[in-house]
Amino acid sequence: MNTHRRTLLTGASVTAAALLAGACSGGGTAGKTEPSACVRVVDETTGRAGSSCLPTAPEKDRVDLTEPRFTHPTRITNPLHPTSEVTQTIMGGQVDGKPFRTEVSLLPGTKTIEVNGNPVQARISQYAAFSDGxxxxxxxxxxAQADDGSVWYLGEDVFNYENGVVADTDGTWQAGHGNAPAAMIMPAVPKKGDVYRPENLPEIVFEEVTVQAVAQIVDGPYGRVKGAMTVRELHMDGSTEEKVFAPGYGEFSTGKKGGDLEAVSLAVPTDAKPGPLPAQLAALDRTVVEAHESPGAATVREVRAAWNAYRVSDAVPDLLERQMERDLTALEKAGDGEQAAGPALRVAQNVTDLRLRYEPVPTVDLDRLALWSRQLRIDAKAGNEGAAAGDVTGLELVWERVRHEAQDPASVDTDLRKLRVAADGKDRAEMQSLAPELAQHIEELKGS
Structure with a gap:
């Protein structure tokens, strides 16, 4: 997972640009590129390579230059990148001055990617980032995990959104295509001073990581976590960023307080707690649904009372508590006008995250489907075509995670196909017309 992505290629496909970069980047052997005197700095605004070179580490410090063997690649159990063992991770924080939240979910199935002429089965992780909700x-x-326990990144399909629609797919790459090698994203047993490249197609996608410290203790969502690691990540534009990885979570935080920051709010099953949903949290959820549907002074007061009752009754991760306070305060100030839509959505998202500690991910995701169907009705009625199109994407993302759990997915499949056509055609009236039927089908799924 690469949160707070830095995509620098503009106006060109990865395949075409890779041909231009081939002289510098070398061949497509996994983990290997021809040693080069210079990895060029790329301007973040224009996507153009300059004449200056990145301060990359000496080749002797790199631990990703051996060719990996993949016998059981889908068993990704590396403590600092446990992809196949963590079902869902929620991260929060702020980026560019706005509330930022991500859902990172393990999808069912695998993808076959050819590495050095051999097919490798890779696990699929869905990364969904939300700015201001x-x-x-x-x-x-x-x-994929190699036989020695190291984890390798075999590529990604990227979709960057503006006003609810895809603006570009910059940052997309796949091992074996356009000179892109498989790239180590986590050594088997990282040591201070180790260097590796999670993305290694210079001038297209590039990151070089240097391990700064290992065997650290960090404050987790529900207690201290031992065995964490801090790294410094060098990007194509010459900037650097600090990241922390922790056992049971993988990527744990990016950035620092006071600036751009993304950190783990909670992860499951790491933070799961046996037992039923606490009564106070169930009450908070009910009041939040009411306020999401009809924000106003009375419903927001009920949310405030329910939130105060819950947070004194149960452990709440610090980051989620801060986010809930921020969003609920914004909702209180917004009144019942259009300004309430954003904070009401964020408050509802926060509560679904809190429920993950006690309820299975599919149960929470079904209610996230209901959340996005409510938001679709709100945005379509308000005439906000871009936001409504984004709501359809939110529905599709969650459905991709839970469809395999549904006994009869056909009705929701049909609803979402129709909604996608309406969203692509900017047909607000059709989206508004389709939303109630989808909501009904989601309720039927929840009751089955």
């Missing part, structure tokens, strides 16, 4: 980026990331 709205869809910002979607990526399907492909990972």
């Amino acid at each position: 709205r869809i910002n980026e979607v990526a399907l990331d492909w990972y």
Whole structure:
């Protein structure tokens, strides 16, 4: 997973640009590129390579230059990148001054990717990022674990959104295509000073990681976590970023407080707690649904009372508590006008996240489907075509995660196909017309 992605290629496909970069980047052997004197700095605004070189580490420090063997690639159990063992991770924070939230979910099935002429089965991780509650980026990331325990990144499909629609697919790449090698994203047993490249197609996608410290202790959502690692990540534009990885979570935080920051709110099953949903959390969920449907002074007061009752009755991760306070305060200030739509959505998202500790991911995701169907009705009625199109994407993302659990998925499949046509055609009236039927079919799924 690469949160807070830095996509620098503009106005060109990865395949075409890879041909231009081939002289510098070398061949497509997994983990290997021809040693080069210079990996060029790429301007973040224009996507053009300059004459200056990135301060990359010496080849002798790199631990990703051996060719990986993949016998059981879908068993990704590396403690610092446990892709096949973590069902869903929620991250929160702020980016560019706006509330930022991501859902990282393990999808069913695998993708076959050819590495050095051999087919490798990769696990698929769905990355969905929301800025101010709205869809910002979607990526399907492909990972495989080598026999020595190292984890390799085999590429990603990226979709960057603006105003609810796909603006570009910059950052998309796949091992074996256009000179792109498989790239190590986590050593088997990282040590201080280790260097590796999670993305290694210079001038297209490129990151070089240097391990700064290992065996650290960090504050997790529900207690201290041992065995964490801090790294410094060098990007194509010459900037660097600090990241922390932690056992049971994988990527744990990016950035720092006071600036752009993304950190784990909670992950399951790592933070799951046996037992029923606490009564106070169930009450909070009910009041939040009411306020999402009809924001106003009375319903928001009920949310505030329910939130105060819940947070004194149960452990709440610090990050989620701060986010809930921020969003609920914004909702209280917004009144019952259009300004309430954004904070009401974010408050509802926060509560679904809190429920993950006690309820299975498919159960929570079914209610996220209902959340996005409510938001679709709100945005279509308000005439916000871009937001409504983004709501359809939100529905499709969650459905991709739970469809295999549904006894009869046909009705929702049909609804979403129709909604996608309406969204692509900017047919707000049709989206508004289709939303109630979808909501009914979602309720039927929840009751089955």
